Amino acid sequence: MIALRSKRTISIVSAISAALLLLAGCSSSAKNDASTAAPSVPKVAMADAVGAGEGALNIVIWAGYAENGSSDKAVDWVTPFEKATGCKVNAKVGNTSDEMVTLMKSGEYDGVSASGDATLRLIYGGDVAPVNTSLVPNYSTVSDFLKDKPWNSVAGQMYGIPHGWGANVLAYNPAKVTTPPTSWGAVFDPASPYKGAITAYDSPIYIADAALYLMKTQPDLAITDPYSLDEKQFNAAVDLLKAQKLIVGEYWSDYTKAVQSFESGNTVMGTSWQVIANLINGDKKVAVESIVPSEGATGWSDTWMISAKAKHPNCMYKWMDHIISPTANAQVAEWFGEAPSQTLSCAETSDKSFCDTYHATDAMYASQIHYWTTPTTACLDGRGNICKDYAAWTQAWTAIKG
Numbered sequence: 001m002i003a004l005r006s007k008r009t010i011s012i013v014s015a016i017s018a019a020l021l022l023l024a025g026c027s028s029s030a031k032n033d034a035s036t037a038a039p040s041v042p043k044v045a046m047a048d049a050v051g052a053g054e055g056a057l058n059i060v061i062w063a064g065y066a067e068n069g070s071s072d073k074a075v076d077w078v079t080p081f082e083k084a085t086g087c088k089v090n091a092k093v094g095n096t097s098d099e100m101v102t103l104m105k106s107g108e109y110d111g112v113s114a115s116g117d118a119t120l121r122l123i124y125g126g127d128v129a130p131v132n133t134s135l136v137p138n139y140s141t142v143s144d145f146l147k148d149k150p151w152n153s154v155a156g157q158m159y160g161i162p163h164g165w166g167a168n169v170l171a172y173n174p175a176k177v178t179t180p181p182t183s184w185g186a187v188f189d190p191a192s193p194y195k196g197a198i199t200a201y202d203s204p205i206y207i208a209d210a211a212l213y214l215m216k217t218q219p220d221l222a223i224t225d226p227y228s229l230d231e232k233q234f235n236a237a238v239d240l241l242k243a244q245k246l247i248v249g250e251y252w253s254d255y256t257k258a259v260q261s262f263e264s265g266n267t268v269m270g271t272s273w274q275v276i277a278n279l280i281n282g283d284k285k286v287a288v289e290s291i292v293p294s295e296g297a298t299g300w301s302d303t304w305m306i307s308a309k310a311k312h313p314n315c316m317y318k319w320m321d322h323i324i325s326p327t328a329n330a331q332v333a334e335w336f337g338e339a340p341s342q343t344l345s346c347a348e349t350s351d352k353s354f355c356d357t358y359h360a361t362d363a364m365y366a367s368q369i370h371y372w373t374t375p376t377t378a379c380l381d382g383r384g385n386i387c388k389d390y391a392a393w394t395q396a397w398t399a400i401k402g
Contacts, residue, residue, distance in 0.1 A: 041154050042126030044308045050135050050317045053087040057315040060103045060112040062302070064336045065163075065323075066091040075335050077328040085322075087315035104128070107309040110316040113163055115300050116151035116372035117205045117390070123159050124376075128305040130157045136321045142341045145366045150380050151373040152303045160303030161320045163329075164338040166358065167299040167369045168201065168209065169290040171272035171280075173262065184213045184293045187270055188244050195247040199261060199270030202251035204390065204397035205372055208298050209271065210237040210244070212370055216295040226298065226370050228379040234388045234396070241400045251401070262288060274358060275337025292368050299369035301341075333358070 059066065066089060069076035078089050092109065094100035097118040104112050104127045114122060122128045133139045139161060146152075146162035153159060172181060177194065187198050188210070200206060211226035214236055223233050249266060252258040258276050261267040263285040277290040304323060306316045322328055324341055330348035333340035339358040340346070346355035359365035373380060379387040388396075 041123055044126055044129045046130040047132050047135060047306075047313060047317065051314050053085045053315045053318055054312040055086055055088060055315075056090065057087045057111075057312050057319055058090045058109045059092070059316075059319065060094045060100050060109050061091045062113050062115075062336075063093045063095075065113050065302075065332060067332070067335060075331065077323075077331045081319065081322045081328075085315065085318045087312065087318060089319070101125075101127075104307060107307070109307055110310040110312045111304060111306045111319065113302050114160070114305050115302055117203075117374055119151050119160065119303055119305065120154075120374035120376060121390070122305060123154055127308055128159055129308045129310070130159055131161060131306060131320070133158050133161070135317055136161055136324070138321050138324045138326075138342065141326075141343050142324060143343055143361060143363070143366070145363045146301055146341050149301070149371065151301060151371055160305040161324055162341040163302040163304055163323060164333055164336065164341055165299065165301040165366070165369075165371070166274055166338045167292055167297045167365075169272050169274060169277070169297060170269070170293050171262070171277050171288045171290045172269040173267075173286055174289050175286065176265075176268040180289065180291075181269065182291070182294050184209070184295050185217070186293075187247075188213060188240060190243055190247060192247050194268050196249040197266065197268040198244075198248050199250050199252055199258065199267040199272075200244065200248050201271045202253040202401075204393040205298075206271070207234075207237050207241065207393050207396065208370065208372070208375075210240045212298060213295055214240065225379075225381040227373045227375050228381040228383070228387045229375070230379070230383070230386045231388070234392070238396045238400060245400060245402070259283070262286060273337070278337060278357075292365070296368040296370060299371050301371045330354075333360075 066078050067075045068078035082088055094103055097115050100112055100114060101118050101121050103109060104122055142162050146165060170181060208226040211223055211229055214221055215223035215226060221233050221236055229237060250261055255273060255276050258272060259279050262280050263283060272290060274290060277288050280286060280288050304320045310316050326342055326344035326348045329340040329342035330345035333345060334349055334354055339360040343361055346360055349355060355361060375388060375390050375393050377385045377387055377389045
């Protein structure tokens with residue numbers, strides 16, 4: 001197993017998956033027809049009972065989500081699961097969301113810890129099955145604000161079990177940034193005094209950060225969801241990011257490199273995660289502050305999903321219940337550095353201030369976050385099939401980066 005992973009190293013792929021093509025609609029004319037119905041989800045059977053474990057479990061994970069003591073003897077929530085269920089865990093680290101989608105399409109894995117930029121691709125691709133939450137006892141005490149959301153459900157049907165979540169915060173070095181920022185405008189200001197020392201997240205999904213800023217500052221664009229952008233709205237976000245490139249010193253996808261950049265002084269301000277700020281402050285080479293700006297923030301909510309072709313479905317259901325149990329969810333949240341989904345985990349963390357630091361049960365804080373959701377032609381805000389899909393976002397990001 002691997003300690004703290006490069007969590008969101010989402011690469012740009014040259015071709016979009018068949019699932020995304022399905023999401024995009026069946027024809028170019030459909031993309032401009034607001035009356036065209038959204039694509040339907042392939043019919044995949046849902047479990048109605050959980051029996052004895054099959055003896056094995058093959059899962060695709062973000063590194064750090066299935067620790068068995070090999071990274072740190074004190075960090076192990078896999079061995080207790082194996083002893084209790086007889087399900088031997090074989091974990092395959094997926095380094096990117098795109099890689100995870102590809103691995104799940106192979107049919108070799110029982111489940112995956114998917115982020116919101118992958119979940120709808122898996123759902124509409126028919127690669128994952130709907131989840132019968134009544135078969136997951138610990139689901140009842142998962143935070144309500146993580147349930148039945150656009151990235152983990154379709155038409156009221158859950159397609160996964162929420163695992164952990166967090167916001168993409170604005171971090172800054174107060175020794176260098178003497179006027180504390182309160183808005184994302186600080187990283188988009190073309191006249192920024194910190195030109196060349198600003199960092200931004202390296203992924204097509206970062207277009208949503210620009211869209212969120214425009215949603216709050218340019219109401220005439222009528223953006224209601226940063227992941228649902230028609231052509232005019234999309235072009236405005238892309239133009240903002242092209243202008244931002246002139247003041248960005250570094251783009252990051254590996255959080256360890258983001259830490260190093262702040263500590264070396266190459267970066268003084270930019271998009272970050274709470275775990276990055278904590279690591280920097282723990283190292284004590286420099287100090288950083290982190291905030292959710294006035295416009296709110298994008299963020300992630302990871303979801304455990306079961307394969308439509310799972311060879312060990314009982315073990316996968318048992319794993320989903322185990323990983324959101326109070327103790328296991330507390331362990332993985334502390335090890336990785338994110339808010340647990342399980343409300344009862346806060347009583348189990350070794351650091352009793354952990355849940356306060358990560359706002360784990362703070363529904364108001366969570367409401368400020370626009371969680372990563374796969375952009376689709378069928379607008380998530382209900383306007384019809386007039387929005388830019390993930391393929392368009394990927395192509396645009398390549399152009400933005402040059």
